[in-house]
Amino acid sequence: MSDAKVAELAKQVHDIRKPLNRISMQAELIKLVLENNLPPQKAIEAVDKILQSCQDCSQLLENLSDPSA
Numbered sequence: 001m002s003d004a005k006v007a008e009l010a011k012q013v014h015d016i017r018k019p020l021n022r023i024s025m026q027a028e029l030i031k032l033v034l035e036n037n038l039p040p041q042k043a044i045e046a047v048d049k050i051l052q053s054c055q056d057c058s059q060l061l062e063n064l065s066d067p068s069a
Helices: 003-035 040-065
Strands: none
Touching: 003 040
């Protein structure tokens, strides 16, 4: 694999980690809401962010599997 391809792959892996980190952080927030009896709206907002991050991650993976897209 050429250096350019390795660099591009590393960039794409980095880009995919961003939505995965958002998912993890929002899941932690939901856990805190449930454990501490906080307003349910916070959990709903976190779930919305998780769903958006999943879509973002799916799009990045689709782009990775089809670079012409």
